[in-house]
Amino acid sequence: MNGALIIDGLHKRYGELIALQDMTFQVSPGEIFGFVGSNGAGKSTTMRIILGVLAADAGSVRLGDHPIDLQTRRRIGYMPEERGLYPKMKVGEQLVFLARLHGMSSAAARESVSRWTNRLGVEQRVNDDVGDLSLGNQQRVQLAAALIHDPRVLVLDEPFSGLDPVAVDVMSDVLKEKAAEGIPVIFSSHQLDLVQRLCDRVGIVARGQMRALGRVDDLRARDGVMLEIAGPSTRTRWADGIAGVVQADYDTEADLTTLRLDPAVADDQAILTAALRVGPVHRFATTTPSLTELFREVVAA
Numbered sequence: 001m002n003g004a005l006i007i008d009g010l011h012k013r014y015g016e017l018i019a020l021q022d023m024t025f026q027v028s029p030g031e032i033f034g035f036v037g038s039n040g041a042g043k044s045t046t047m048r049i050i051l052g053v054l055a056a057d058a059g060s061v062r063l064g065d066h067p068i069d070l071q072t073r074r075r076i077g078y079m080p081e082e083r084g085l086y087p088k089m090k091v092g093e094q095l096v097f098l099a100r101l102h103g104m105s106s107a108a109a110r111e112s113v114s115r116w117t118n119r120l121g122v123e124q125r126v127n128d129d130v131g132d133l134s135l136g137n138q139q140r141v142q143l144a145a146a147l148i149h150d151p152r153v154l155v156l157d158e159p160f161s162g163l164d165p166v167a168v169d170v171m172s173d174v175l176k177e178k179a180a181e182g183i184p185v186i187f188s189s190h191q192l193d194l195v196q197r198l199c200d201r202v203g204i205v206a207r208g209q210m211r212a213l214g215r216v217d218d219l220r221a222r223d224g225v226m227l228e229i230a231g232p233s234t235r236t237r238w239a240d241g242i243a244g245v246v247q248a249d250y251d252t253e254a255d256l257t258t259l260r261l262d263p264a265v266a267d268d269q270a271i272l273t274a275a276l277r278v279g280p281v282h283r284f285a286t287t288t289p290s291l292t293e294l295f296r297e298v299v300a301a
């Protein structure tokens, strides 16, 4: 049961609302894929369809050449957005129960639960009711629930929300480790700095459609070159109208000018000369837009 997770042409309506429109992308074995988009963009809907807890109106999900069936689904590790643990059940018992549901023997389930609760730092809480844990610790248990049956695919809906920085590091390490084992990993998140750091590729969704898809660095480079100039008084709006300057943002408090350039037209030396005419230049550096800037643009388009 290996191969890429293939999401092919998913359509989904809720009455009048079109929640997904031709949602198509793949996650390769060993790849960490970041699924980002505004609230209500369609991420959870896509993930629920991957898991088969929701049916698509059209389109398919496959793992390599195989349509995802009941057997395959048992090998997916899923963290739903609406966390699905029983608050009145003890952490350890619940994890063993879930592992058994995935077909593990009692001994293997207990061994796996012990390994993952240790790894995720909740080993002291195995005899506590889930509902008595802090939200962050409940989330660690939820991740353990997604991992205990040694899944061949990981589908995690906002696994990082509400975690403290130490837990974020633990979660990041686990995802990297699972990807290194050669399984496809997809997670959704609104923490774009984290997505930028962790993911091989990202998909940006807006209103049910995939709007940008690719390696983070490629998407950022595609979006054009940016130039940051510190020094010249921004009150003069000195860069307005210079050839090749597509957009100029002026931070008047820091006297920092940020320019988005059309690389085919812009001449950085002409821009530097124009800046020096206004005042001393303390910094003159090219950057590429962050994933957050890219996201704002894609979603606003």
Ligand SMILES: Nc1ncnc2c1ncn2[C@@H]1O[C@H](COP(=O)(O)OP(=O)(O)OP(=O)(O)O)[C@@H](O)[C@H]1O
Pocket (backbone or CB within 6 Å): 014, 017, 019, 037, 038, 039, 040, 041, 042, 043, 044, 045, 046, 081
């Ligand atoms: N059961 C439902 N009935 C009707 N509409 C729904 C249902 N579930 C989701 N929707 C709508 O479908 C759209 C997509 O929702 P979805 O939960 O997939 O978005 P999302 O990208 O996961 O958002 P968020 O980042 O807020 O979790 C939204 O407009 C949402 O209101």
